[in-house]
Amino acid sequence: DVQLVESGGGLVQPGGSLRLSCAASGFTLNTYKMHWVRQAPGRGLEWVSHSSEIGANALYGDSVKGRFTISRDNARNSLFLQMNSLRVEDSGVYYCAREGGVPGDFDWWGQGTLVTVSS
Amino acid sequence: QSALTQPASVSGSPGQSITISCTGTSSDVGGYNYVSWYQQHPGKAPKLMLYAVTDRPSGVPDRFSGSKSGSTASLTISGLQAEDEGDYYCSSYSNSGTPAWLFGGGTKLTVL
Numbered sequence: 001d002v003q004l005v006e007s008g009g010g011l012v013q014p015g016g017s018l019r020l021s022c023a024a025s026g027f028t029l030n031t032y033k034m035h036w037v038r039q040a041p042g043r044g045l046e047w048v049s050h051s052s053e054i055g056a057n058a059l060y061g062d063s064v065k066g067r068f069t070i071s072r073d074n075a076r077n078s079l080f081l082q083m084n085s086l087r088v089e090d091s092g093v094y095y096c097a098r099e100g101g102v103p104g105d106f107d108w109w110g111q112g113t114l115v116t117v118s119s
Numbered sequence: 120q121s122a123l124t125q126p127a128s129v130s131g132s133p134g135q136s137i138t139i140s141c142t143g144t145s146s147d148v149g150g151y152n153y154v155s156w157y158q159q160h161p162g163k164a165p166k167l168m169l170y171a172v173t174d175r176p177s178g179v180p181d182r183f184s185g186s187k188s189g190s191t192a193s194l195t196i197s198g199l200q201a202e203d204e205g206d207y208y209c210s211s212y213s214n215s216g217t218p219a220w221l222f223g224g225g226t227k228l229t230v231l
Contacts, residue, residue: 044208044222044224044225045157045222045225047222059217102155102171102174103153103212103218104170104210104220105170105171106165109164111164
């Protein structure tokens with residue numbers, strides 16, 4: 001079965017950094033585009049970042065551009081999100097999601113990891 | 120990168136049909152047939168319900184259907200059931216220079 005398991009969330013002060021991980025299993029990671037999507041407490045979903053199959057192409061939402069970096073290690077079946085210069089408004093649950101055969105078809109999601117940015 | 124527009128809430132009785140709209144622009148919903156819909160229950164991850172405007176993943180009941188006209192996509196749920204209650208989000212691929220993915224603000228469905 002396909003499984004995505006996020007980790008690395010926690011409490012961090014404004015201006016700090018965190019590195020999120022997403023462990024993938026049940027499918028061949030290097031044949032899928034992957035995304036990070038976040039959800040602030042009580043709010044809606046917000047797309048954060050995209051990685052092409054071998055990591056050659058990365059895209060970011062306007063709110064995180066220049067601060068977050070997506071990467072992947074296909075040999076270790078893992079996706080990462082390095083988050084720097086964190087702001088209070090970056091708080092929320094971060095999900096990794098697999099893109100199926102169609103752009104924006106997020107067909108599998110992890111359970112999410114909670115990031116709290118607070119002093 | 121502006122969010123897509125959805126109604127904040129809709130409601131219906133068991134057995135009835137409801138429709139949730141999702142309005143964007145010609146750079147996203149109107150320009151591509153890459154609209155998807157997600158269901159989310161409290162404390163859970165979103166679940167894909169429709170993709171490519173009208174296609175259902177395996178396991179999603181055919182009570183769920185999608186359509187698009189211009190820059191507005193719609194999700195229709197027929198024969199409402201209690202377990203359909205939850206939050207629904209639309210999403211669309213967008214490209215007005217740089218590719219991006221947009222979500223709607225979400226619609227809370229209440230089954231009366």
